[in-house]
Amino acid sequence: xALAGTVLLTGCNKPAADAGAGSDTIKIGEFASLTGSxxxxxxxxxxxxxxxxxxxxxxxxxxxxxxxxLTEDNQSxxxxxxxxxRKLISSDGVVAILGExxxxxxxxxxxICQQSKIPMISPSSTNxxxxxxxxxxxxxxxxxxxxxxxxxxxxxxxxxxxxxxVLTDVKSDYSLGLAKxxxxxxxxxxxxxxxxxxxxxGDKDFxxxxxxxxxxxxxxxxxxGYYTEVGLIGLQSKQLGLNVPMLGGxxxxxxxxxxxxxxxLEGDYxxxxxxxxxxxxxxxxxxxxxxxxxxxxxDAMSALGYDSVMILADAIKKAGTTDGAKVRDALAAxxxxxxxxxxxTIDASRNASKPAVILAITNGVFQYVQTVAP
Amino acid sequence: MxxxxxxxxxGLAFGxxxxxxxxxxxxxxxxxxxxxxxxGDIFMLGAFAGFYVAPKIATVLPLPSIAGALVVxxxxxxxxxxxxxxIERLAYRPLRKRPKLTVLITAIGVSLxxxxxxxxxxxxxxxxxxxxxxxxxxxxxxxxxxxxxQIIVLAVTMILLVALRFVVMKTKIGxxxxxxxxxxxxxxxxxxxxxxxxxxxxxxxxxLAAAAxxxxxxxxxxxxxxxxxxxxxxxxxxxVLGGIGNLPGAALGGLIIGVTETLVSGYISSTYRDAIxxxxxxxxxxxxxxxxxxxxxxxxx
Numbered sequence: 001x002a003l004a005g006t007v008l009l010t011g012c013n014k015p016a017a018d019a020g021a022g023s024d025t026i027k028i029g030e031f032a033s034l035t036g037s038x039x040x041x042x043x044x045x046x047x048x049x050x051x052x053x054x055x056x057x058x059x060x061x062x063x064x065x066x067x068x069x070l071t072e073d074n075q076s077x078x079x080x081x082x083x084x085x086r087k088l089i090s091s092d093g094v095v096a097i098l099g100e101x102x103x104x105x106x107x108x109x110x111x112i113c114q115q116s117k118i119p120m121i122s123p124s125s126t127n128x129x130x131x132x133x134x135x136x137x138x139x140x141x142x143x144x145x146x147x148x149x150x151x152x153x154x155x156x157x158x159x160x161x162x163x164x165x166v167l168t169d170v171k172s173d174y175s176l177g178l179a180k181x182x183x184x185x186x187x188x189x190x191x192x193x194x195x196x197x198x199x200x201x202g203d204k205d206f207x208x209x210x211x212x213x214x215x216x217x218x219x220x221x222x223x224x225g226y227y228t229e230v231g232l233i234g235l236q237s238k239q240l241g242l243n244v245p246m247l248g249g250x251x252x253x254x255x256x257x258x259x260x261x262x263x264x265l266e267g268d269y270x271x272x273x274x275x276x277x278x279x280x281x282x283x284x285x286x287x288x289x290x291x292x293x294x295x296x297x298x299d300a301m302s303a304l305g306y307d308s309v310m311i312l313a314d315a316i317k318k319a320g321t322t323d324g325a326k327v328r329d330a331l332a333a334x335x336x337x338x339x340x341x342x343x344x345t346i347d348a349s350r351n352a353s354k355p356a357v358i359l360a361i362t363n364g365v366f367q368y369v370q371t372v373a374p
Numbered sequence: 375m376x377x378x379x380x381x382x383x384x385g386l387a388f389g390x391x392x393x394x395x396x397x398x399x400x401x402x403x404x405x406x407x408x409x410x411x412x413x414g415d416i417f418m419l420g421a422f423a424g425f426y427v428a429p430k431i432a433t434v435l436p437l438p439s440i441a442g443a444l445v446v447x448x449x450x451x452x453x454x455x456x457x458x459x460x461i462e463r464l465a466y467r468p469l470r471k472r473p474k475l476t477v478l479i480t481a482i483g484v485s486l487x488x489x490x491x492x493x494x495x496x497x498x499x500x501x502x503x504x505x506x507x508x509x510x511x512x513x514x515x516x517x518x519x520x521x522x523x524q525i526i527v528l529a530v531t532m533i534l535l536v537a538l539r540f541v542v543m544k545t546k547i548g549x550x551x552x553x554x555x556x557x558x559x560x561x562x563x564x565x566x567x568x569x570x571x572x573x574x575x576x577x578x579x580x581x582l583a584a585a586a587x588x589x590x591x592x593x594x595x596x597x598x599x600x601x602x603x604x605x606x607x608x609x610x611x612x613x614v615l616g617g618i619g620n621l622p623g624a625a626l627g628g629l630i631i632g633v634t635e636t637l638v639s640g641y642i643s644s645t646y647r648d649a650i651x652x653x654x655x656x657x658x659x660x661x662x663x664x665x666x667x668x669x670x671x672x673x674x675x
Binding site: 035036037039040075076170197198199200202203204205207208209211212214215228231232235239240241256259260 | 377380381384385387388493497498499500502514519521523524590593594595596598601604635636637638639640641643644645
């Protein structure tokens with residue numbers, strides 16, 4: 001099956017690529033969770049991507065050609081990403097693929113891009129396995145070992161926490177990875193993981209797990225999940241009288257988090273890529289352009305979506321062609337690229353080495369706490 | 375000990391919602407001998423009816439309040455009762471004389487139709503369900519935390535079950551339902567209008583599913599068009615566990631599944647939750663193939 005897929009893909013890809021060379025646009029494919037359980041991530045990321053493409057086209061495009069963005073929705077469902085990415089590559093003939101936020105879905109698309117030798121840039125999948133797929137797979141965000149360690153050190157040194165419980169989504173590669181690195185970091189820093197519980201993405205009832213966690217009497221709960229569940233977990237833990245702060249990762253950062261969790265999330269912290277409150281001119285410029293265009297506040301996913309396009313455009317310019325192998329080489333050589341989410345250097349494993357930001361939830365708003373350099 | 379009691383309360387609150395859905399499955403099975411797989415989606419529509427009705431009610435009655443919550447629940451139940459009747463009329467009635475398998479496949483089709491029509495009309499992103507009930511301070515008894523929502527779920531379920539029991543056992547239409555469930559042909563010969571009875575059964579089952587949808591959304595205030603799939607499946611298992619076609623059995627099955635899942639999540643691991651819940655089902659069916667209360671009771675609606 002895999003072999004048949006390869007033959008089919010390369011077979012179809014050839015004429016499309018030739019046609020692309022002669023046409024006056026550069027086709028870039030994007031797959032995103034525009035609907036479904038992680039829809040706000042997909043929408044944010046897509047808006048950032050769209051903003052970058054519009055900006056590039058307004059200033060004359062890349063290599064004298066306009067960029068044509070082809071976006072496909074995977075409905076946040078497993079299995080859909082592979083289908084839409086195959087379509088983008090084989091029937092639309094895109095020269096590069098951008099996506100996804102969720103690591104599980106990036107992992108679906110990565111082998112297909114690798115086989116077809118089409119560079120893929122994930123804006124915000126933080127699980128290390130994504131870029132391990134092969135040398136055509138890149139990302140513009142930091143990875144979970146870094147994010148987990150940052151949060152572990154923050155919990156230990158700044159919040160002075162001693163005993164922490166971990167509640168992991170066992171259906172998500174992202175959550176499993178982040179939980180693992182947080183546990184390693186927190187234990188190494190002298191803290192203790194006193195309870196470990198699991199849930200499956202899509203669950204609504206967490207009372208059982210939280211009751212067990214409450215019995216262990218932790219100082220805080222680390223919940224490396226996505227906002228859909230985190231809001232409900234926050235609510236239910238407070239209803240059980242478990243009044244300790246929760247900590248999390250970039251999966252929390254969504255405008256849907258606070259409406260669901262409400263006051264139950266006050267005083268919680270999470271690590272992410274970007275804060276629109278950052279006073280640097282690059283961030284402020286982006287935040288303003290984003291607000292003007294979409295009438296909503298920018299966030300990490302939109303900033304990363306924006307950076308993924310910009311770094312790709314930069315690589316295509318440097319390569320002087322849209323040929324997959326040459327764009328790949330140019331991407332791999334990117335150093336100190338000035339992105340909205342900080343200076344991006346692509347390392348030997350094709351991951352971005354860059355700083356993380358910690359935000360607190362105060363009065364229902366994400367407040368900037370500190371930036372942690374790699 | 376406190377932890378165990380707490381887990382039992384969590385399990386009962388979760389299980390009682392499953393019980394309400396399970397009753398709908400079992401009632402339809404009792405009358406028509408087929409599984410209405412679209413039932414879980416009626417549960418979803420109940421929650422969405424509440425979602426859209428609540429802001430309108432808030433202009434007339436104060437929300438969150440008990441009166442407001444009851445009105446929202448009442449309207450949602452009425453909407454779903456009508457939908458249940460409509461679905462039966464359009465999708466199932468034309469197939470009544472066909473093999474049971476045809477109706478079963480149609481039910482799966484109706485289920486998928488409702489889910490994806492829901493995604494189209496409501497949007498696929500999860501929505502925040504409005505607060506219907508005032509959040510009361512958490513009651514503490516010893517180390518136990520009882521939140522008002524859990525108590526309300528248990529109380530409303532009990533009231534609805536007693537009301538249902540009354541309808542089925544003491545009213546004329548309830549008697550007719552039992553008659554049709556025993557023998558539709560004989561009941562028809564005795565002058566029972568089976569079409570009316572079947573419509574009424576769908577209305578009643580759908581109204582209970584809507585109530586379950588509202589209770590679920592009050593407890594877990596994030597709703598989406600696919601939210602009915604898993605609770606629907608679990609409620610179906612609950613109905614089979616209790617003895618399909620048997621009303622108290624469905625309620626008992628719901629509570630058993632709810633408590634088992636909660637205990638497994640709390641003490642073993644949520645990863646094995648569904649596996650163990652289904653293992654319990656298989657064990658019970660091995661010992662009692664007709665389900666826990668199947669056949670023992672004469673009443674079959």
